[in-house]
Amino acid sequence: MKVAIYTLGCKVNQYETQAMERELLRRGHELADFEGPADAYIVNTCTVTAVSDKKCRNLIRRARKMAPDGVVAVCGCYAQTAPESVAALGVDLVAGSAGRMDFLNRLEEQLRARSGQVVAVDDAMKRRAFERLPAGGLAERTRAMLKVEDGCVNFCAYCIIPYARGPVRSLPLNEAAEQVKALAEQGYREVVLTGIEISSWGHDLKNGQSLINLMEAVCAAGPDLRVRLGSLEPRTITEDFCRRAAALPNLCPHFHLSLQSGCDATLKRMNRKYDTARYLESVELLRAHFENPGLTTDLITGFPGETEEEFAQTLAFIRKCAFSAMHVFPYSRRPGTPAASMPDQVPKEVREDRARRAIAAAAEMERAWLSAQAGSVLPVLFEEEKGGLWRGHAPNYAEVRAPGEDLHNRLRQVLIEGAEDGALTGRIVP
Numbered sequence: 001m002k003v004a005i006y007t008l009g010c011k012v013n014q015y016e017t018q019a020m021e022r023e024l025l026r027r028g029h030e031l032a033d034f035e036g037p038a039d040a041y042i043v044n045t046c047t048v049t050a051v052s053d054k055k056c057r058n059l060i061r062r063a064r065k066m067a068p069d070g071v072v073a074v075c076g077c078y079a080q081t082a083p084e085s086v087a088a089l090g091v092d093l094v095a096g097s098a099g100r101m102d103f104l105n106r107l108e109e110q111l112r113a114r115s116g117q118v119v120a121v122d123d124a125m126k127r128r129a130f131e132r133l134p135a136g137g138l139a140e141r142t143r144a145m146l147k148v149e150d151g152c153v154n155f156c157a158y159c160i161i162p163y164a165r166g167p168v169r170s171l172p173l174n175e176a177a178e179q180v181k182a183l184a185e186q187g188y189r190e191v192v193l194t195g196i197e198i199s200s201w202g203h204d205l206k207n208g209q210s211l212i213n214l215m216e217a218v219c220a221a222g223p224d225l226r227v228r229l230g231s232l233e234p235r236t237i238t239e240d241f242c243r244r245a246a247a248l249p250n251l252c253p254h255f256h257l258s259l260q261s262g263c264d265a266t267l268k269r270m271n272r273k274y275d276t277a278r279y280l281e282s283v284e285l286l287r288a289h290f291e292n293p294g295l296t297t298d299l300i301t302g303f304p305g306e307t308e309e310e311f312a313q314t315l316a317f318i319r320k321c322a323f324s325a326m327h328v329f330p331y332s333r334r335p336g337t338p339a340a341s342m343p344d345q346v347p348k349e350v351r352e353d354r355a356r357r358a359i360a361a362a363a364e365m366e367r368a369w370l371s372a373q374a375g376s377v378l379p380v381l382f383e384e385e386k387g388g389l390w391r392g393h394a395p396n397y398a399e400v401r402a403p404g405e406d407l408h409n410r411l412r413q414v415l416i417e418g419a420e421d422g423a424l425t426g427r428i429v430p
């Protein structure tokens with residue numbers, strides 16, 4: 001049967017879609033384009049903001065229209081938190097953010113003989129086991145993702161994810177190491193450790209292991225692979241963490257430390273568990289232990305109650321951190337979260353104006369970070385050719401463009417000559 005999948009949301013959702021695609025192929029199905037004819041359409045949903053919910057509903061309606069007699073199946077975080085709303089769109093199967101193999105079994109049952117609408121959504125808060133799924137690749141055989149963790153119990157005031165994903169569950173260390181070995185054997189050159197909140201990796205295993213133990217095991221299991229980390233909670237970064245991480249030769253010096261606000265009062269309202277002093281300590285520790293690391297972050301502008309003065313503190317703080325790249329989002333009200341009913345909601349134009357100002361500051365910082373790398377020689381893993389130049393990434397996640405031939409999945413030393421359009425430019429050296 002032909003099955004088409006549309007994925008919304010984060011890397012974890014992409015990872016889970018890739019795992020489903022692999023499983024569908026293993027079961028003898030064909031993958032189809034979502035825009036074309038198919039026997040079944042799957043929408044893997046996201047619920048991070050109210051806008052994501054709306055996008056999901058639109059896509060589900062579109063799938064239903066394209067396949068009035070086919071099977072429309074919906075899974076993921078939005079389906080997990082609002083199964084009734086999804087069911088009301090007339091789909092054949094609703095499942096949540098876990099149990100992917102069961103979901104595919106039910107999909108096959110529906111393909112064989114339609115048995116009326118099936119809603120099979122568990123209670124995410126009762127989940128205790130990590131769901132094993134095969135690891136997969138992003139840029140063909142270059143970078144693979146390995147999901148090592150699911151769930152979050154931080155309950156940030158603006159976020160619905162703990163309700164959509166449940167408590168923290170971790171992939172045991174030996175299994176992660178085995179998967180990394182297998183990825184190296186399949187020809188991948190880089191692995192990204194992903195999860196909903198990978199800083200919490202190991203909490204549920206209750207054996208004293210934490211993320212740094214996992215990093216050490218994974219780096220040792222795939223010595224020829226570059227290992228990159230997904231988003232970290234700032235308090236993960238300690239002197240011990242940095243000392244041990246800096247001793248791992250294949251760990252990429254690229255750290256994404258989620259900031260969200262550079263103002264202590266706002267961080268408190270957000271129910272983030274650190275203040276700017278602790279955050280800055282992490283930034284300084286990383287700069288002390290790694291040479292020219294990539295430090296990236298996320299920022300929300302116009303969180304409820306954020307005054308102009310508070311935003312000015314954020315702007316000053318991000319400049320102090322000198323990030324290499326930032327993702328900036330105007331606050332988006334997510335029904336069902338504490339922040340949605342907080343007083344002093346900030347008007348949309350103000351949220352968006354502040355986002356523009358933060359993005360401008362981020363672009364300046366990125367230019368400075370890139371320009372400072374001119375003259376250095378960086379090991380670049382090349383991914384694809386575009387406009388006559390090969391593109392790849394340095395360990396610190398700077399994009400690098402250089403002329404060359406047949407560089408896909410090859411690691412080359414590049415002498416950096418300049419920077420343009422958010423990327424470094426250079427030439428390959430022996």
Ligand code: SF4
Nearest residue numbers: 152154155156159161
């Ligand atoms: S850490 Fe906060 S923002 Fe991230 S998933 Fe957990 S609750 Fe949401």
